[in-house]
Amino acid sequence: GAVVSQHPSRVICKSGTSVKIECRSLDFQATTMFWYRQFPKQSLMLMATSNEGSKATYEQGVEKDKFLINHASLTLSTLTVTSAHPEDSSFYICSTKGGLPETQYFGPGTRLLVL
Amino acid sequence: QQQVKQSPQSLIVQKGGIPIINCAYENTAFDYFPWYQQFPGKGPALLIAIRPDVSEKKEGRFTISFNKSAKQFSLHIMDSQPGDSATYFCAASRNTDKLIFGTGTRLQVFP
Numbered sequence: 001g002a003v004v005s006q007h008p009s010r011v012i013c014k015s016g017t018s019v020k021i022e023c024r025s026l027d028f029q030a031t032t033m034f035w036y037r038q039f040p041k042q043s044l045m046l047m048a049t050s051n052e053g054s055k056a057t058y059e060q061g062v063e064k065d066k067f068l069i070n071h072a073s074l075t076l077s078t079l080t081v082t083s084a085h086p087e088d089s090s091f092y093i094c095s096t097k098g099g100l101p102e103t104q105y106f107g108p109g110t111r112l113l114v115l
Numbered sequence: 116q117q118q119v120k121q122s123p124q125s126l127i128v129q130k131g132g133i134p135i136i137n138c139a140y141e142n143t144a145f146d147y148f149p150w151y152q153q154f155p156g157k158g159p160a161l162l163i164a165i166r167p168d169v170s171e172k173k174e175g176r177f178t179i180s181f182n183k184s185a186k187q188f189s190l191h192i193m194d195s196q197p198g199d200s201a202t203y204f205c206a207a208s209r210n211t212d213k214l215i216f217g218t219g220t221r222l223q224v225f226p
Contacts, residue, residue, distance in 0.1 A: 006158075034213070043204060043216045044159065059213075093158050095214075102211045103149060106158040 003027050004096050006107035013084055014115055021079045021110045023094030029074035030096035034104065035067075038091040050077040084114040117142060119207050121217025128195055129225050136220045137189045138205035145207040149214070150179065150190045153202045162203075163190075195224045 003026040013019050023033055031052045036044040048069055049057040056069035066088075068080040081088055093109040120139045128134045138148075146167055151159035165172045165179045165188065172179045178191040192199055205217040 004158075032212075043218050044214075045216075046213050049213065097211055101164075103147075103161055103164055104208075104211060104214055105161065106151070109156070109158045111156070 004094065004105050004107040006092075006094060006110050008110060009108065010111040010113070012113045012115065015085050016083055018080055018082045019084055019112060021081075021092055021094075021112075023077045023079070023096075023107055025075045025096040025098070028096075028098045030077075030098055031074060032097045033071060033077040034095045034097070035069065035077075035079050036093045036095065036106075038093060038109075040091075044093065047079075081112065084112070086114045088112065089114045117215055119205060119215050119217045121205050121220060123220060124218065125221045125223075127223045127225065130196060132195050132224070134192050134195055134199075134222055134224075135189055136203055136205070136222075137187065138207075138217050139185075139187045140207045140215075141186065142207070142209075143186070144209050145215075147208050147211045148179070148181065148188050149206050150177070151204045151206065151216075153204065153219075159204060192222075195222075197224050197226055200224050 005024045007022045033050040035047045038044045046059050047062045050069045050071040052071045058064045071077040091109050095104040095106045126134050149164035150162045152162050153159040163174045163177045165181050167183050176193040181188045200223050203220045206214040208214045
């Protein structure tokens with residue numbers, strides 16, 4: 001399967017600060033990446049679809065001004081949580097679409113804790 | 116119409132047992148049905164996936180059964196091992212795009 005990395009693996013920040021999470025596709029070019037959020041003991045919920053060279057597509061209920069997504073290259077997408085609050089504390093996971101047969105491969109996730 | 120319903124919520128089996136996890140979907144446009152395994156603090160790992168043109172797919176100890184008319188699919192884990200203890204998620208999508216995940220099944224396999 002494809003290798004997807006995320007950085008950092010965990011981050012603790014103060015309320016009101018911004019946090020950037022990187023997602024890298026290491027072994028193939030990914031024109032499309034996805035960002036999911038997972039609260040403890042819950043399922044994964046799609047937040048947005050990141051398209052290389054164009055604006056991200058956000059799911060209903062996800063604030064695009066709060067969760068900024070940039071997909072500037074075929075191997076890197078970033079998610080910035082702006083003005084983070086404790087309710088943004090969650091496990092953020094990215095995935096890339098690719099491979100043969102095509103599927104979605106997930107990164108290891110980033111644990112965000114906002115104090 | 117975008118929901119994927121998964122059951123049971125939790126499952127306990129003994130080593131060697133065959134846990135079965137079931138999922139049901141509503142959107143007939145879905146054409147890709149993967150299963151993911153997730154360990155605590157880790158990202159989901161793809162186990163096996165199926166398309167609606169086949170009724171069964173087997174990879175190692177994992178088998179997906181697919182019933183297109185009933186809009187249901189299930190995961191069977193043969194000869195389960197303690198190392199299989201994890202949370203399993205079914206999902207569905209169209210064209211491997213936006214995955215809609217089930218609610219997850221926490222599996223515990225006791226020696």
